Amino acid sequence: MSTTAARHYQSSSAAFVGGVKAAFSTVFVLVMTGTFIGIGALAHGYGFSASWLTVSTVVVWAGPAQIILIAALGSGGSMIEAAIAVTLSGVRLFPMVVSVLPLLRGKGTRTVDLLLPSHFMAVTTWMESLRLLPHLPRDERIPFCNGMGSGYMATSVVAGLVGFYLAASLPPLFAGGLLFITPMAFLCMTTRGARALLQRLALVLGLAIEPILMHFHVGLDLMWTGVGAGSFAYLVHRIREASR
């Protein structure tokens, strides 16, 4: 890990602006725009308001959790079930925060200064933080990270609203197409993120089990899909490791 700066900002506000620019200079901003147009359309489809959508983007700030929340609450599931599914999907934020904090924390860093960067941690900001932060001097990393998070969040809020109002005004076939963006994009992104056999198995089993549970009207279907398919995949992974 290097503390020498490849690029040096004059002030922390300049580092913040640098972070915003970094957010807009990668392909991720396009992926995020498409994803949140889909999420906006989804919120509209399930009868949520535009302001609820916006607040949920800002406070949840994790695409999968937000989709789970909208789909679980919108399809009439119980609050407990939605909360369990959201918290199980949020577990992955834990290792992300744990792995990025050593990059952000300096000698005089107060925990309160790390609250905002921690909230911004989601798949994209995490990957970009690990890639970009090591090139910056330590005192510029937190404002840079906040700038990057703000850039992505602003993009997502606007894209969400675009999707919401497009879904309300487009002909039904195209509005249906908007609702298709989210599952299609997440199918591809999850596959891309699943490099190990364990993740791939969990993905395939999850895809197969959920429709069966839904068909038989099993309650807490997302939770059982997650714990069942995830644990089975984990078991196969452990047996395979042990027999090596």
Next chain:
Amino acid sequence: MNPALNDLWPYLVLVLVGFLPNEVWRALGLVLARGLNEQSEIVVWSRAVATAILAGVIAKLIVFASGDLANIPLALRVGAAACGFVAFLAVKRSVFVGVAVGEAVLIAGGFWLMH
């Protein structure tokens, strides 16, 4: 229920069911930044569970679609997802290509069925 509470209820649900269950992991990460690493078994297991939940949501959104997507036949939705997925695998694992092909098949199929 009084009207003010009625208006605030969805936001209360959002905080209780969306914000808190999700944010608790960021807070825990912040508090326990040392100690656990990415290879620890509980982290490996929880990531598998998270992946399976996400897969479940994807299946739910396609198979038990909502809104205007529900008016497009199931076979076409699943077929379009399969085409998009194959295109994604075939063209350098590009998410953009996957979504574009999936959407094209879905919309074209929808038009064909309507006319």
